[in-house]
Amino acid sequence: MTSPVWHPYQRLNHSSNPAPKPPKVVGGDGAYFELEGGEWLLDACCSWWCMIHGYRHPRLVQAITDQAQTLCHVMLAGLTHDPAEQLARELVRITPEGLNHVFFIDSGSVGMEVAMKMALQYHILTDRPEKTRMLALKRGYHGDTSGCMAVCDPDNGMHRLFSPLLPQHHFAPAPTAPFDAAPDDVEGDLAALREVLERHHHEIAALLMEPLLQAAGGLNMTSPHYLRGARALCDEFNVLLVFDEVATGFGRTGKLFAANHADVTPDIMVLSKGLTGGYIGHAATLATDRVHDAFRGDSDIHAFMHGPTFMGNPLACRVALESLRVFEEDDYLGKIARLSEVLTRELKDDAALNACDAVADVRVLGAAAVIEVHDASALDGVREFARERGVWLRAFGRWMYTMPAYITSENDLQKITNVMKAWFSSGLADQR
Ligand SMILES: *Cc1c(COP(=O)(O)O)cnc(C)c1O
DSSP, X not given: OOOOOOOTTOXXXXXXXXXXXXXXXXXXXXXXXXXXXXXXXXXTTHHHHTOTTOBSOHHHHHHHHHHHHHOSOOOOSSOXXXXXXXXXXXXXXXXXXXXXXXXXXXXXXXXXXXHHHHHHHHHHHTTOTTXXXXXXXXXXXXXXXHHHHTTSOTXXXXXXXXXXXXXXXXXXXXXXXXXXXXXXXXXXXXXXXXXXXXXXXXXXXEEEEOSSEETTTTOEEOOHHHHHHHHHHHHHTTOEEEEEOTTTTTTTTSSSSHHHHHTOOOSEEEEOGGGGTTSSOOEEEEEEHHHHHTTOSSSGGGSOOOOOTTTTOHHHHHHHXXXXXXXXHTTHHHHHHHHHHHHIIXXXXXXXXXXXXXXXXXXXXXXXXXEEESSGGGGTTHHHHHHHTTEEOOOBTTEEEEOOOTTOOHHHHHHHHHHHHHHHHTTXXXXX
């Protein structure tokens, strides 16, 4: 019997050519999960970048269990509770200075929807109602809901089919200067941003970006100087700066938040994926006093009309609090620095890998690494190849990447990088 579960992002093959059945996961422990039949796989992408503590972390499991004994859920409209209050305080403490207000939602996409609604309403409330469009970056990804699809990369994103449904926004080129670029090297990228702002700032409410690391767009990395330049341009043109730190937040780029590399405070910042250590879906959109205080007032248009049923869910807030405690007490930034060293040594600095014909570029930032190839077909079959070697590795497009859980040991990380390199040294990438 075929399964009624409809899986994401894949074609449903014709019955004469059925898709392979997805392996069934029955448990997990640390950086590994277990399949039915007893096969264990080392997760190279920590379940879409969110399981930063790995599976079945005893403290996170205990936090959810304890909270479940007390209060699983209650509405946040007109009520409050300790887990939401405490998590909001913690997020204000750890995020860049000035982000003092926290709006909870249930996913990263909805967090970005909230960011865009806040930006638009902010300008309405400060007498600039003509600012109704967003400025986003090519190669960006901000989620799959309608509002988010409209600000994902318009050409190579995965939402082309829906363009008739979507509002038209403005796009600037993806930044090209690498992470370690000198200030001069980002001038071209910033000039391209300035050009769009000069022409259209009167109708632009906010500039949206995944700071430093455009994750789903192929792990495209850029420099902290670009973030500083973008901050200055937003101030000049009265445009709000929104950082989508759904993927970069909680250590992925080597600092707690990508914004910390540049000492920049965005006006609005969105967090999700790592927020709860991946244990329950949740998200938070943070705003500065400037944005928040514009909503003070007595008219109808002052209320912020958004309120997901599960916002501030106590189980999610409680596990997020525990996740943050573990992150600080177990020195995760130190662990991330060590993972980054291994990724740099084993991939970025590996002469043989870089010399492969199929390989276009190798990049590392924090606990994220990508091998970019010239032609996507060079990665056909990577998943099966890696699984035979005990690793769960999902390549997409022209990118083979790893974003491991931070608790991954050096040996395990080397197991991942060895599999990534073996694909190229075996010549499999060249035969495609
Ligand atoms: C995953 C992701 C989102 C969407 O988050 P969901 O929780 O899947 O809705 C938004 N922005 C970025 C940068 C992401 O990586």
